[in-house]
Amino acid sequence: MRKTIAAGVVAGFALAAGFIAPAQAISATTADLSVLHGIPDTPVDVYVNGELTLDDFQPGDLAGPLDLPAGDYEVALTATDAADASAPILGPITLTLAAGSSYTAVAFLDEAGDPTAKLFTNDISTTAAGEGRLTVRHVAAAPAVDILAGGAPVVEDLVNPNEATLNIPAGTVSASVALAGTTEPVLGPADVAVQDGVLTIVYAWGSAEGESLALAVQNITVGHTAPGGVNSGTAGYAAQRDAIVPALWILGIAFSAALASLGVVTARRARAASVES
Structure with missing residues (x-):
C-alpha cells in the first residue's frame, strides 16, 4: 500500500513537470531539432553521428524536439534494422545547428519524386x-x-x-x-x-x-508580446506552474488519501470476515 501511494504522488509530480515544460528547451548553447519523415512507403532508421537515434521511423512521423549542443551533426537514413550507417538510402547530410535556434529536418521527395532532405529554421x-x-x-x-x-x-x-x-x-x-x-x-x-x-x-x-x-x-x-510590449513567452509558464502545481499537489494528496482509505476498508472487511468464520 505504501508503495502504491508513493507511486501515485510521484506520478502526480511527473504530470506537473510535463505541464510546465516549455515547448523548446533552447539555451545560449543549445538548439532544438525535430525530424519529420516525409518519404512515402519507406520506413527508415535514422543515424546521427553514426549512432542509431530513431528506430523504425515511419512515413508521416514527427520526432523531437531534441535539445542538442550547437554544432554540426551528420545524419543518415538507412533501411530499417540496418547494422550501421555505412549503406544509407539518404545521406549522410551535415546539419549545422546554431545556438538559440529551432529547426526541423525533413526527409521528403523533391518535385521530380527523388528523395532529398532540408533543414528548416523555425x-x-x-x-x-x-x-x-x-x-x-x-x-x-x-x-x-x-x-x-x-x-x-x-x-x-x-x-x-x-x-x-x-x-x-x-x-x-x-x-x-x-x-x-x-x-x-x-x-x-x-x-x-x-x-x-x-x-x-x-x-x-x-x-x-x-x-x-x-x-x-x-x-x-x-x-506573445502582451499589450504594452511585455514579452509573455516565458512568463506564461511561471503562471501555469503556479496554478498547476498546487492543484496537482492537492490532487495527489486526495488520490493518496483515497488509496489509504481503500486499504483501511479492505483491512476492516478482512478482519470482520475472520471473526465471523
Whole structure:
C-alpha cells in the first residue's frame, strides 16, 4: 500500500513537470531539432553521428524536439534494422545547428519524386497578443500549389521545397491545397487550429503521382508580446506552474488519501470476515 501511494504522488509530480515544460528547451548553447519523415512507403532508421537515434521511423512521423549542443551533426537514413550507417538510402547530410535556434529536418521527395532532405529554421519569435503564426511548407512530389483558407488563396505559387509564413488571429482555419491558379483542392480541406502565441507548421508531403499526398502538423509554443510590449513567452509558464502545481499537489494528496482509505476498508472487511468464520 505504501508503495502504491508513493507511486501515485510521484506520478502526480511527473504530470506537473510535463505541464510546465516549455515547448523548446533552447539555451545560449543549445538548439532544438525535430525530424519529420516525409518519404512515402519507406520506413527508415535514422543515424546521427553514426549512432542509431530513431528506430523504425515511419512515413508521416514527427520526432523531437531534441535539445542538442550547437554544432554540426551528420545524419543518415538507412533501411530499417540496418547494422550501421555505412549503406544509407539518404545521406549522410551535415546539419549545422546554431545556438538559440529551432529547426526541423525533413526527409521528403523533391518535385521530380527523388528523395532529398532540408533543414528548416523555425520562426520562434513572439507573436502579437491574440495572434498565432502559420507556416506552410511544400515538401511533396507535386508542382506549385496555392494554399487556400476558406476557399480563397492566402499563399500562391508555393513550390517544393519552399515555405510561406503568416501571422494571423488565433482561431480555426479551414485550409486546403490546390494546384497553382486553381481552387479545386488536391489535399484537404482540413481544420487547422492556430493558437495564441503558437507557431503552427503545416507540411504538405507525399506524392501526387503516387496518390499519397498528406498533411503533417507541428506546433511550437513561442509566446506573445502582451499589450504594452511585455514579452509573455516565458512568463506564461511561471503562471501555469503556479496554478498547476498546487492543484496537482492537492490532487495527489486526495488520490493518496483515497488509496489509504481503500486499504483501511479492505483491512476492516478482512478482519470482520475472520471473526465471523
